[in-house]
Amino acid sequence: MKFAEISKMKSQTSKKGHRNVRLQDLLRKHWFILGILLSIIFAAIAPNIGTKGGVLKPEYTVKYGAVSVIFLISGLSLKTEDIFQTLTQYKLHLFIQIFTFIVIPVFTHFWSSILLFLGVNSWIIKGMLTVACMPPPVSSAVILTRASHGNETTAIFNSVLGSFLGILITPLALLITLGSTTVVPLVNTIIQLIITVLGPLVIGQLIRKFSKFRGHGIPLNNIGQILLLFIIYTTFCDTFMTHEMGLSAIDILVTIVLVLVLQILMMAMSYSIASNFPKLFSPSEVVAIIFCSTHKSLTLGIPILRIMFHGYSHLSQISLPLLVYHPAQIILGGLMTTQLKDWVRDCRNKRLPV
Template identity: 65%
Template structure:
């Protein structure tokens, strides 16, 4: 009979989740440290530091044959991008019918529509997939593809769902993605291919997850630094409950649907679940500021995305350990492509 794990073993197994809650607690105590233009300068250290480190380590750890295999996983890519850009917007539009009946603020509803049109982020989904021993290579590929698609698809979705759109800074977005994602990824892959350096005894996975924790800390610093949003407490509470329920439903649905498809391995299912349900704050906030600049309702519109971003990381942290155990218990050969 196995003995129950003690507290130290539990904390070691769930250290990422513990780290997430510690980051939230520290951000509530010292929000001014991690805000934009604060002492930690997240506009540089996060955008060009933490994110670049995450993708450099990913490039260094990815095997070339896994990259070739991933490029041929057309059904997985189609599932993720279709769920992100097609299913979620349709689902939110159907949900809005019920929300209108319940009398939810119309501007918060517009914020939910905007969230539904956003592309996936380039860091959190990758790290959570890797932490849960999912298909990291596919997560990287779909995060990058989804971000580039978002430059074109997101404005079109907003035009269709809201009746107007915005101009996404195309050149600036492409340059930023290239500098912070593609270049570090290619640099890590080049080091792996042309040298014998593999990180050796360095805890690369731990470093990646620490970089994600830094992103989470600075995200919550922004949240706690600006508590006066001009919203009623009921608006904030309703938004938090809605976003939480929406994310839980989407995570469960994507997991169940992907698991039911016989050509997806458990690692693919984990990748599909995180990459298809996460939404980008990095691209979303600039779009919102451009679209609704000068409107008194900007706070209501921005609130769903501001809540969605940290919630997806908290829920992901809660699920990582169980998903990792599930993947390890369901190890099977890769299905034919």
């Protein structure tokens, strides 16, 4: 009897141990997704801490701190020869920029016609069209590409290139789609890109070239993802602090659904097209394409909207799709990192066709 009881206790202990190991493995594998959820929850509980002008001062700590460190890490991690090799892949860059500035606006234009016919708020539709014209951001696509084991140099180059092109293309696209345009602050945008992106990237490369430091013993990838969680938290703090939407609960819900549907469709389309050309794009480059060609910049977008529609009573309605799009693209990307990482690994091991 005692032997049976001891065996039963050992069996229960063993099962409990296995469950704990599985839970630990699950948390270790999906900690970033859990971090996203916690960031959103904390932002909802105390949005005043991470909003602009709050205790954390995100207008400085995010804009010049987190983003700069992200690209410093990239500079330390990337091989210089890989950067120069990426610069020569004009077909890859052309695909991303065409998808960003032509495919998405054209698709959104036809999609908006259907939504207008279905009776969706016309100002929300204008906000969707405005989002489609925006250039890519310079941080989230890079971090998510790295986290998914994608081609980081491709993500960096096209994020920076897209931001520069957006200075010229975005006002023209807005003129064509909405009949309105604005003057993008050219000098300020270039200075900001140099300070927060190009400068840290070059410093990282110089450290790599003139020293033996390669970040050994430092979890650079995890640090980058933690910084992205900080960006997510401050973004949602601003979102939760925005009270003057002037929209009904139904309009807000419809906007969230439409933005998510648009993002999922665009990501699926970019993946489907790019992955069908294995001779042109490697699996890691396809990952970079998915994020770089579909992400849109809140940093440049909000100032443009405030200049274009200053004094308009519908400014909040037009801004809402972009406010939703920015955190949603990070959440969707975070949810996809594990699957994309496994897909890239399997493709490299030739277990799955590209």
